[in-house]
Amino acid sequence: MDILYASLSSLFVVVVSCLVRFAFFQSKSDVNVKLPPGGRGWPVIGETIEFVTAGWKGHPEKFIVDRMTKFSRHVFRTSLMLEDAAVFCGPEGNKFLFSNENNLVKYWLPATVTKILPSTYLNVEKVKMIRYHFKPEVLRQYVSVMDMVVQKHFETGWEGKVQILAHKLTKNFTFQVACKIFFSIDEPEWVNNLSVPFERLAPGLFSIPINLPGTPLRRAINAGKFIRKELTTLVKQRKIDLADGKASPTQDILSLVLCDEYGKFMAESEVADLIMGLMIGGYDSTSSTCTFIVNYLAELPEIYEEVYKEQMEITKSKASTELLNWEDVSKMKYSWNVACEVLRLVPPTQGTFREAISDFTYNGYSIPKGWKLYWSTNSTHKNPEFFHEPQKFDPTRFNNNVPAPYTYVPFGGGSHLCPGKEFARIEILVFMHHLVRKFKLKKVIPNEQIVFDLIQPKLAKGLPIHICPHKP
Numbered sequence: 001m002d003i004l005y006a007s008l009s010s011l012f013v014v015v016v017s018c019l020v021r022f023a024f025f026q027s028k029s030d031v032n033v034k035l036p037p038g039g040r041g042w043p044v045i046g047e048t049i050e051f052v053t054a055g056w057k058g059h060p061e062k063f064i065v066d067r068m069t070k071f072s073r074h075v076f077r078t079s080l081m082l083e084d085a086a087v088f089c090g091p092e093g094n095k096f097l098f099s100n101e102n103n104l105v106k107y108w109l110p111a112t113v114t115k116i117l118p119s120t121y122l123n124v125e126k127v128k129m130i131r132y133h134f135k136p137e138v139l140r141q142y143v144s145v146m147d148m149v150v151q152k153h154f155e156t157g158w159e160g161k162v163q164i165l166a167h168k169l170t171k172n173f174t175f176q177v178a179c180k181i182f183f184s185i186d187e188p189e190w191v192n193n194l195s196v197p198f199e200r201l202a203p204g205l206f207s208i209p210i211n212l213p214g215t216p217l218r219r220a221i222n223a224g225k226f227i228r229k230e231l232t233t234l235v236k237q238r239k240i241d242l243a244d245g246k247a248s249p250t251q252d253i254l255s256l257v258l259c260d261e262y263g264k265f266m267a268e269s270e271v272a273d274l275i276m277g278l279m280i281g282g283y284d285s286t287s288s289t290c291t292f293i294v295n296y297l298a299e300l301p302e303i304y305e306e307v308y309k310e311q312m313e314i315t316k317s318k319a320s321t322e323l324l325n326w327e328d329v330s331k332m333k334y335s336w337n338v339a340c341e342v343l344r345l346v347p348p349t350q351g352t353f354r355e356a357i358s359d360f361t362y363n364g365y366s367i368p369k370g371w372k373l374y375w376s377t378n379s380t381h382k383n384p385e386f387f388h389e390p391q392k393f394d395p396t397r398f399n400n401n402v403p404a405p406y407t408y409v410p411f412g413g414g415s416h417l418c419p420g421k422e423f424a425r426i427e428i429l430v431f432m433h434h435l436v437r438k439f440k441l442k443k444v445i446p447n448e449q450i451v452f453d454l455i456q457p458k459l460a461k462g463l464p465i466h467i468c469p470h471k472p
C-alpha cells in the first residue's frame with residue numbers, strides 16, 4: 001500500500017517536475033564546478049524511494065554502501081527528500097560535518113519533520129537550553145524516579161508471565177518514563193490516550209514527503225496536532241499551578257523550562273512543541289535500544305552472566321527497598337559497555353542531515369550552498385578498520401580503549417550531539433538492572449530477523465521472549 005501510493009504519486013511528481021526543470025533550471029547545469037560523483041535519480045523525488053525502501057527491505061545501509069563502492073568512499077551526491085544532497089562517509093566526513101556547525105553547515109530536518117513539528121524546535125539555542133536542563137546535576141534527582149517507574153512497569157507488565165513481547169513493553173516503559181519526568185503524569189488512562197497518537201508520528205517523520213489523505217505523513221501531521229493541543233493545555237495549567245504555588249519550579253522538565261529565562265519568552269505552543277520534540281527524540285530510540293539489549297542478553301548467556309554479576313553487586317550493597325541513585329548507576333560500567341555495543345551494532349538512528357550554508361570544497365569536490373548533507377553511523381560502526389571483527393558482539397572493546405575520534409557516533413556529534421544522551425544512559429541502565437535481577441531470558445524465535453521500519457531497526461515479530469524468575 002505504502003509503495004503503491006509512493007509510486008503513483010511520484011509518477012505525477014516526475015512528469016510535472018520534468019516540465020518545470022526543463023523550463024527554468026537549464027542554465028544551472030552550465031556552471032563549471034566539480035560536483036561529487038553520483039546520481040540524482042528521478043527529478044525532484046530523486047533517490048528518496050530507493051533510500052526509504054532500502055530500509056523496508058532490511059538494509060538501510062545498503063543504499064549508502066552500494067554508492068560508496070560505486071562512486072567514492074568519501075562523498076557522493078544523490079537527491080533525497082526532494083533536495084539535492086551529498087552523503088559524507090567515514091570519520092573524515094563525520095568530523096567535517098560535526099566540527100563545521102554554523103560555520104559551513106547547519107542542522108537540517110526534512111520538510112516531513114518540520115510539517116509535523118512546525119516550530120523549529122531544534123535550533124541551536126534550544127538545543128543549548130535542553131542540554132542545560134539535562135545536565136548531570138539535574139538528572140541525578142531523576143534516577144530514583146526512573147527506578148520507581150521501572151519497578152512498577154516490571155510488576156504490571158512482566159511479573160507472573162511466562163512469555164512477553166519485548167518491544168511492546170519497552171515502548172510502554174519509555175513512554176511512561178517520559179510522561180513522568182517531562183510533565184509528572186502517571187495516570188494510565190491519560191498516558192494511554194497520548195501514546196496512541198504518538199505511535200503515528202515516527203512513521204511520518206522520515207517518510208516520502210507526500211501530504212495526501214492516508215499517507216504516513218498526513219497521519220503523523222494529524223496526530224501531531226492532537227498531541228500539541230493536549231500538551232498546550234498541560235502547559236497552560238502548569239503556568240497557573242506555578243503561579244498559585246501548586247506546582248514546584250523543579251518538579252519536572254516542564255517546570256524547569258517554564259521557569260527558565262528562556263521559557264518565559266516562549267509561547268505555550270512552542271513549549272509544547274519542545275516537549276513533544278524531546279519525547280519523539282527519546283521514546284522510539286530508547287525503546288529500540290532497550291529491545292535490542294533484551295535481544296542480545298537473551299542470545300548471549302556469557303554476556304548476561306557478567307551483567308547479572310555486576311547488577312547483583314549493586315543490589316547487595318543496598319537495603320532491599322532503597323531506590324537506585326546516581327552513584328549506583330555510575331558503577332554499572334560493564335552494563336553500559338553492553339549498551340554501547342548494542343548502540344554500535346544497531347544504532348537507533350541511521351544518520352541525520354546538515355545543510356551547506358555557503359559554497360565550499362570537500363575532498364576536491366564543490367558542495368553548493370543549500371545542499372543537504374547526510375552522514376550515517378554505518379559508514380564507521382561496521383568498518384573493520386575501526387572496529388575489529390565488526391559483526392561480533394564484544395562489549396569489552398569499550399573497556400579501556402575509547403574508539404577513534406568520529407568513528408563511534410550513535411548520538412551524532414558536534415554542537416548537535418544528542419542532548420538526551422545522559423538521560424538515555426540512566427534510563428537504559430535502570431532498565432537493565434531490574435531486567436537481569438528479576439528474569440532469565442530465552443528467545444522464542446532463535447534467529448528473529450532485524451527489519452527497518454523506515455529508519456529504525458526493529459525485530460520482525462517484536463521480540464517474543466520466554467521469561468523465568470530467578471530461584472529465590
Ligand SMILES: *[C@@H]1O[C@H](CO)[C@@H](O)[C@H](O)[C@H]1NC(C)=O
Pocket residue numbers: 189190193
Ligand atoms: C481518554 O480518551 C477518551 C476518549 O477520547 C476520553 O473520553 C477520556 O476522557 C480520556 N481520558 C483522559 C484521562 O484524558
Ligand SMILES: *[C@@H]1O[C@H](CO)[C@@H](O)[C@H](O)[C@H]1NC(C)=O
Pocket residue numbers: 153156157172188189191192195
Ligand atoms: C502499557 O501502558 C499502558 C498505559 O500507557 C497501560 O495501561 C498498560 O497496562 C501497559 N501495559 C503493560 C503490559 O504494561
Ligand SMILES: *[C@@H]1O[C@H](CO)[C@@H](O)[C@H](O)[C@H]1NC(C)=O
Pocket residue numbers: 061065068378379380381382383384
Ligand atoms: C555497513 O553495514 C553492512 C552490514 O550491515 C556492512 O556489510 C558494510 O560493510 C557496512 N559499511 C561500511 C562502510 O562499513
